[in-house]
Amino acid sequence: IPRHNEDGCEIRVISGTYRGIEGAMKGEYVEPRYFDVSVAGGGRWTAETAPEATVFVYIVQGEGVFGPAGGSPIREKNAVLFSKGETFSVDAAEGGIRFLYLEGMPLNEPVAWGGPIVMNTKEELDQAFRDLDSGTFIKK
Template sequence: MIRKVESTLSTTPVLEGAGVKLQRVFGYPRQGWLDPFLMLDHFGSDNPADYIAGFPWHPHRGIETVTYMLAGEVDHEDSMGNKGKIKSGDIQWMTAGSGILHQEMPRSFEGTMSGFQLWVNLPAAHKMMKPRYQDIASHLIPEFVWKGLKIRLAAGKFGEYTGPVKDIMVKPVFMDITIPAGVQQTIEIDPAHTVFVYVFEGSGYFDQMMKNPIGSGTLAKLVSGDQVFMGTDQSATRFLLVAGKPLNEPIAWRGPIVMNTKEELYQAFEEYQTGNFIKK
């Protein structure tokens, strides 16, 4: 059965970090709406003043942060001693687990610096797991054409292809899909998963009758079924398709820390303030 578009949501401009201009797709006010996904931000500007201040040192616990770069470069550094760069086409899947301090600092870029950050909740049993990174260079992400669709598969499986992001609790699918004009296809998806698409170029259809176009800067939540329809008419489109296993657990969320109870949340901030946040 083909999933239906239950609802759509347009982005809202926000300031985050030290003054970075972002488009918030969804976040705190809609916690649980796309369980296990907590937040999606779309950043993009050809003016370095909009992003160069970056995201100085800050904590995370209980979640995973996913940074997918379309174009540009971000320096990252953390409390475990890791340093590196996320470059155009790369994806970084960071599991904060029991706690990590890190910073993400964009570099000035010729042209439009753009990408996404997605927050993924961790199940209660793994909230305090050991922090880890999966830094995946662009050339390691499978890119292929299937029945007219151009697909980059960062996580999950599609036909003979497997995304390079491994061993994630919510069994995610993370695809960057481009559809040229005049193409319609249907792909299979786990019927038990939460599924959404976020269009960031052009306009596409995710209802089989192709009556309701989803334009750039719009998210569509897709429900009830084991297939996703996607298509275009007169113009091409590009979008993220993200899916994952819902946790169905309580959410206690404040800023960069997401736990299951208020007591766990208070404990996390107390440990941060007293210098006991990082676990050995």
């Protein structure tokens, strides 16, 4: 996995691009940015995000304050979903922090959700359940 180091931060670029570094994984239909980020104790990392992007992080280890300074620290094994257009930043606690950063653009497609199955239309959802009932849902 390609890496970039800056100011006490290590960014492993799994997917997408960071400061000109291409990730190891490329999406076929969507181009998410997926990073494994480590920030040294007392350090800060910020990321430029598109105003319409959705940003989500999962804290793997340590803790830090996400968003404006003065917020409450978020500890490991927790996730944070950011509002669209919000500037992304994290201030690491003294022990540092490691988190997975995921950013994606909206697909602007309709969503039809039925329990464990998600499709684009009610008709597709109904067909998926018929296929599931008949044993032909998973096709090769």
